[in-house]
Amino acid sequence: MVKNDNGRRKEYWRKNLQYLGLLLVVWFIASYGCAILFVDYLDKIKIRGFRLGFWFTQQGSMYVFVMLIFIYVKLMNLLDKKHDVDEKESS
Amino acid sequence: MTVQGWTFLMVGCSFALYIGVAIWSRASSSGEFYVAGGNVPPLVNGMATAADWMSAASFISMAGLISFMGRDGSVYLMGWTGGYVLLALLLAPYLRKFGKYTVPDFVGDRYYSRVARVVAVVCAIFSGSPTLLGRCAGWESYSHGFLTLKSLRGYLSAWVLCSFTWYSAE
Numbered sequence: 001m002v003k004n005d006n007g008r009r010k011e012y013w014r015k016n017l018q019y020l021g022l023l024l025v026v027w028f029i030a031s032y033g034c035a036i037l038f039v040d041y042l043d044k045i046k047i048r049g050f051r052l053g054f055w056f057t058q059q060g061s062m063y064v065f066v067m068l069i070f071i072y073v074k075l076m077n078l079l080d081k082k083h084d085v086d087e088k089e090s091s
Numbered sequence: 092m093t094v095q096g097w098t099f100l101m102v103g104c105s106f107a108l109y110i111g112v113a114i115w116s117r118a119s120s121s122g123e124f125y126v127a128g129g130n131v132p133p134l135v136n137g138m139a140t141a142a143d144w145m146s147a148a149s150f151i152s153m154a155g156l157i158s159f160m161g162r163d164g165s166v167y168l169m170g171w172t173g174g175y176v177l178l179a180l181l182l183a184p185y186l187r188k189f190g191k192y193t194v195p196d197f198v199g200d201r202y203y204s205r206v207a208r209v210v211a212v213v214c215a216i217f218s219g220s221p222t223l224l225g226r227c228a229g230w231e232s233y234s235h236g237f238l239t240l241k242s243l244r245g246y247l248s249a250w251v252l253c254s255f256t257w258y259s260a261e
Contacts, residue, residue, distance in 0.1 A: 020181070023180060065173060
């Protein structure tokens with residue numbers, strides 16, 4: 001690991017929290033928002049016979065969850081590489 | 092052979108296999124127990140996590156909750172699956188960077204305290220017990236229906252199985 005001065009570390013952590021906040025907002029909207037809070041409203045919309053709110057609880061939010069994790073991994077790997085704290089590939 | 096006989100045979104074989112694996116592959120270190128010494132590729136590791144998710148707690152207890160409570164039961168799905176996002180975003184990366192495998196290990200090392208560690212262990216057991224109960228209940232209804240075990244015996248056999256995980260970890 002390369003020695004980092006304090007400013008760069010702070011920058012790294014700030015960026016980390018930014019990513020976290022953004023992704024968790026999406027997480028909240030998809031799970032709590034679409035599946036619980038606005039479910040009745042979304043149920044009025046029907047796509048091919050299925051109510052949208054119901055779809056979000058049973059399936060849609062899971063797709064969002066999986067995507068969130070992939071996006072997080074991608075973002076953090078890039079950030080780690082930029083700040084030179086990534087795990088070096090060991091053969 | 093009757094269906095009952097086949098059921099007993101198959102369940103007996105899988106029990107024997109599980110116990111055999113537990114005895115044969117006793118882990119010698121915590122690194123070996125949690126991540127198999129780091130020799131498992133990420134894809135296989137992910138598959139193992141997925142297989143762990145697809146337990147009796149998911150298939151029987153979750154489905155049962157939804158079938159009994161109707162749509163209101165589906166809010167449990169949010170916690171069940173959404174929790175993985177919290178785990179992956181807020182917990183796993185930092186444990187990994189810290190070089191530990193469990194939260195109690197991390198807490199104990201970070202705060203230089205055995206008491207904090209014990210508290211973390213109690214919390215972990217407490218928060219892990221719902222899914223363990225779900226799994227035991229799932230196995231209980233299975234063994235009641237297919238093996239015609241009495242409820243309590245089914246429950247106890249689930250705990251015997253659990254204890255082999257502990258044995259292979261020790």
